[in-house]
Amino acid sequence: MKQSQLFTKTRKEAPRDEVAKNAELLIRGGFVHKEMAGVYAYLPLGLRVLKKIEQIIREEMNAVGGQEIEMTALQDPEVWKKTDRWDDATVDNWFKTNLKNGGELGLAFTHEEAITAMMCQHISSYKDLPCSVYQFQTKFRNEQRAKSGIMRGREFLMKDLYSFHTSPEDLDAFYEKAKEAYQKIFERIGLGDHTFVTFASGGVFSKFSHEFQTVSKAGEDTIYLSREKGIAVNKEVYNDEVLTELGLNKDELEEVTGIEVGNIFKLGTRFSHPIDLKFRNENGEDTSVVMGSYGIGLGRVMGAVVETLSDDKGIVWPESIAPFKVHLVEIRAKDEAEALYKKLTDIGIEVLYDDRELSAGGKFADSDLLGIPYRVVVSGKTIESGKYEVKKRDGGSIQMLGEEELLSFLKK
């Protein structure tokens, strides 16, 4: 894409009321637009990142057999009353609204109830199990505070998967597969080195749930991390008994803050029982379905990447989720840059081509801010040398590469 045609402009300053580093950089780069606290729109560059994150998650959810669906935001109170989650006294972050022709509705902050009720139409026998469904769906949460940029939204895109089983043992087996899928996702997104499986509080049906915590100063959770073992314990369950159970020693644990980028939870029959989601087992008896839930907030992941991987010049996108692979910067060499742009896009490389009328310094500063993995400069100097100047955004020195070398370097 030609940058002169991109409608968004970079900005020197973020809005004054913005305190989160992720939102500051993303707004300055034109990735997102702030509607109000905790409510962000995605502009072309940001949407490209979000869609790449979505696609990685989709592939890994499909790999564990998940089937994609899309539920609705509007919620009928009746099913939420069955699980005692309609009343504002039990759930404090509902957005509620009214139908013109009478009746109150809620905006889903999660979808356990809706999906469990929907599944009553489709699950009746043990032969229908196990199965799992997932969606990328907008959640609404009426947060009192929303000061973490795109990491804590009042409206945000979430991937939530729900699994359905005949027994706790079958759930356990799937749960482990889901845990591995989550680790793959964070690895592929570029957060693998910073993200740790964290033991957190469970519920009636299991002692622990598991969070995926990305270590960051911007995190809102306190966790105790064993880097050696690659696991952590959330402060909420951090006590001697738990440490003994997990075979962890206080001395090996580091107190850090983490961003909860994902969580997985054994629900048991918490929702299927009150909503009456049953299956007939092999003996002809009707039994409540056993469930699990598995969430990832896409904006939160994107925010966590910005928080952990950016430097003082701007964002540093991992290649897997970068809006473009190459930032082609032209400095008084229109024809040559245009020709290279065509060559690169012809072989399927995603290029943002900075063809704007702007000083070299301005273009380089924007390139650092936008954080595209490979910066390729075409200028009078590079033409003279017969080579292109290539620099990786995540560090490393400038390389001078001839055209063939450049193409094979970037095709990798």
Add this chain to the structure above:
Amino acid sequence: MKQSQLFTKTRKEAPRDEVAKNAELLIRGGFVHKEMAGVYAYLPLGLRVLKKIEQIIREEMNAVGGQEIEMTALQDPEVWKKTDRWDDATVDNWFKTNLKNGGELGLAFTHEEAITAMMCQHISSYKDLPCSVYQFQTKFRNEQRAKSGIMRGREFLMKDLYSFHTSPEDLDAFYEKAKEAYQKIFERIGLGDHTFVTFASGGVFSKFSHEFQTVSKAGEDTIYLSREKGIAVNKEVYNDEVLTELGLNKDELEEVTGIEVGNIFKLGTRFSHPIDLKFRNENGEDTSVVMGSYGIGLGRVMGAVVETLSDDKGIVWPESIAPFKVHLVEIRAKDEAEALYKKLTDIGIEVLYDDRELSAGGKFADSDLLGIPYRVVVSGKTIESGKYEVKKRDGGSIQMLGEEELLSFLKK
């Protein structure tokens, strides 16, 4: 995909409260799930159709230079007060809600205001124009009546594009391009023969807007159609003066009902003026940006396809938006069907493989209901003949094809 693994089940009956044919068939086929009147979730088969419609629209919007973004549902009242569209006395279909920490919010029923306000950050000079942005975004409309299935939702996915120009003339040129793009979209989706550009009421800035009306008994609009000229006039502007202006004669017009699957509208400065979206022109003067808007409801398009193209046995999907291209039906020939399934998917053909334990009659009835374009039967009889039985869902007789013939027939 193997049908035995698809979690949705077909149903003999639709819910009793469902009166719309589109929703009846889509619910029976397991394409959608009804949450409540006017609120439908998309299940795997339905989501596949929706995503294909989305991708066709995306390609045509990109082709006219549109840049994809995603705005938010939650709306700050301030900007809507500027255009006098916040008050329930002027807009009667708002869903409104309250922030925990004070203040009312709206759920966007459209996005002119939000996008115009956002553009103030990015447009300042004539050099930034023209440009256009679009999104696939959920709209919320507090409809009094919602009895048309997925064609009139209280919550529904819409593609809305907004264009920005220096002058009415520049808007006019883009508007014509958008009109052609819309015609291509309906053509590609399979509604081309049934869909007509229809003159409808304009606003302060233009005499007419244009609707794209799909002729159907299920339509809610009355239009006067000249099949010969391929255009129609909405009842709301149907009068002698307009007919004369359009060169139409009453005798050549047929009164029919239509489903409004798209509409395009010249907004002029209706929104940019009150929201103060200006650009500096070549003479250094600040002037209001001239705008247009262009909408398509995706669920409505999908519903219109079902309304117009289905028969008494079920849905008939056009190939371009079908959930799968081939419905492979196995009748007591597991090994052979499995082998063909593998061959077809290996060459990139999308196959739903009915490997369920079910009678041939049950499978054929489901196949007709689901409406996948090509039904391929593998049975003892076909194995004996060394050929496969192929039938197009949209009519035509049964063909017997050998393997090579079949592969080349389906690869087309």
